[in-house]
Amino acid sequence: MTDTDGRDTDGGTDTSGTLDEALQRLHTHGPERLGRLTNHAPMAVEALVHRGQARTVHRWLDRYRHKLEDMPAPHSPVTATTWREALGDTARITDWARFFERETQERPWRDVLAEWWPRLLPGIAGGSTHPVIRTGHAVRTLLTTEETAPRRAELAHALGYWAARSQPLPELxxxxxxxxxxxxxxxxxxxxxxxxxxxxxxxxxxxxxxxxxxxxxxxxxxxxxxxxxxxxxxxxxxxxxxxxxxxxxxxxxxxxxxxxxxxxxxxxxxxxxxxxxxxxxxxxxxTPREVRSHRATTLTAEEVFELAAAHGDDHTIKFADTALDIGDPKALAAALRATELNPPVFPSKAWPNGTV
Structure with a gap:
């Protein structure tokens, strides 16, 4: 996809190695902290690099570092014959990550994804949907940039998180x-x-x-x-x-x-x-009980994402990244709304609503 000004945003402009450095830095850490809160760093740094903000990544990671925990201890290996019993078992997060690391090292990543996608789809809501979101970021990188070992490993960690957190919805x-x-x-x-x-x-x-x-x-x-x-x-x-x-x-x-x-x-x-x-x-x-009005914006897509990056909140960055995929004025206004509603990580910046 492109931004509203037609500029290709395929992430191919990052020649610094920043994304691989960030992913290697993150892969020693688990996908969660405190047993329930998601580690958003892999998704946020991918979005920052993809949208031309690679220079901000390490500073952002330094600020996020206190939220990172080590990978949990492994239990027993997940295998091609025992995976069903491990599906949805959060105690097996590291076992699942190692399984997919082996799979993506031994087979083309597209083949692994195609095999496991229908197995994981029923549990898409698990982990508050964070695992599938992380998978989407990892796939985008592999589709639009050079395939490297850290980027392939990121897909493995994302799929492993999804498998460990798989949670089917109730009958509807x-x-x-x-x-x-x-x-x-x-x-x-x-x-x-x-x-x-x-x-x-x-x-x-x-x-x-x-x-x-x-x-x-x-x-x-x-x-x-x-x-x-x-x-x-x-x-x-x-x-x-x-x-x-x-x-x-x-x-x-x-x-x-x-x-x-x-x-x-x-x-x-x-x-x-x-x-x-x-x-x-x-x-x-x-869903809230009432609908509220929103303000239109004349900012460009690039300006909106720069504000989201300066704001620093991980969800705000990822939402702005999605809004830029759409690129129309209302989507950009929604991204700005996220910068207003969510508390900034870097509060010294000035925001469009006039607050500081």
């Missing part, structure tokens, strides 16, 4: 069909008790509007793009419901969209269905 009733992705998101029933974390809210899901069912791969890709656009736009008016968590309603389906070019076309319709379920689940879990 299909509600009346919605005519568009935006209408479908508007019609998602909120969970009855909006308290606790994502894992407390997912079991309360009972029904989603019918939307996006198709057997045609090209239609699936078109509708997935529509979903990412609708969820990004919706943040501008609904993000206040939970400013951090609601970014995932857009970034999770966008991770799936980023992976499509690396996947066999026959997997695209199922990918759309899973992405819709993930986006709807986040929407149901955190």
């Amino acid at each position: 009733t299909a509600l009346a069909p919605a005519p568009s992705a935006a209408a479908a998101l508007d019609a998602v029933p909120p969970v009855p008790r909006q308290d606790g974390g994502m894992r407390d809210r997912l079991p309360q899901l009972t029904a989603f509007p019918s939307w996006g069912a198709t057997a045609d791969p090209d239609t699936a890709r078109t509708q997935l793009t529509e979903l990412v656009t609708a969820a990004t736009h919706r943040y501008a008016t609904h993000g206040h419901g939970e400013p951090i968590m609601l970014v995932h309603a857009a970034t999770a389906p966008n991770a799936v969209l980023r992976a499509l070019p690396a996947l066999p076309r026959e997997l695209w319709p199922a990918s759309l269905a899973a992405a819709w379920a993930a986006s709807a689940a986040v929407t149901a879990a955190y």
Whole structure:
């Protein structure tokens, strides 16, 4: 994809080795901390490099360092014959990472991804959708830049995290069909008790509007793009419901969209269905009661992402990265809204709303 000014943002401008340095620095650390909070650093640094902000990566990592924990101790190896019993077992995070490291060293990474994608899709909501988001960032890098050992290892760690955190959604009733992705998101029933974390809210899901069912791969890709656009736009008016968590309603389906070019076309319709379920689940879990207006922006895509990078919050960076994939004015306004709603990591910067 391109920014609104047509500039290619394929990440190929990073000739400094910054991304590989950052990934090597991060792969000694686990994907979580405190047993439940996600390590966002691999995703954020990929977005920063991809959007031309490589110079900010090590400073950002230095600030994030206190949130990193060592990789957990391994238990027993995951194998091609025992993987089912380890799926969804968070105690096996390191076992899963090592399994996928071996797989991606011995086989082409696309083959590994194609084999495991349908196995992992049912658990897309696990880890508050962070594992699939991390996978999307890793796939984008491998598709758009030179394949290196750290970038291949990043895909292994992302898939391992997804496998360890796999969590299928409860059985859901299909509600009346919605005519568009935006209408479908508007019609998602909120969970009855909006308290606790994502894992407390997912079991309360009972029904989603019918939307996006198709057997045609090209239609699936078109509708997935529509979903990412609708969820990004919706943040501008609904993000206040939970400013951090609601970014995932857009970034999770966008991770799936980023992976499509690396996947066999026959997997695209199922990918759309899973992405819709993930986006709807986040929407149901955190939908606010009221809609709020948002301010338009005249800033360019590059200026918006520079603000997000200077802001420093990991979710804000990743959401701005998704907004730039869309690139229209409302998506850019939604990205600015995230800089207003989420507390900045680097608070000395001035923001568009006039605060400092």
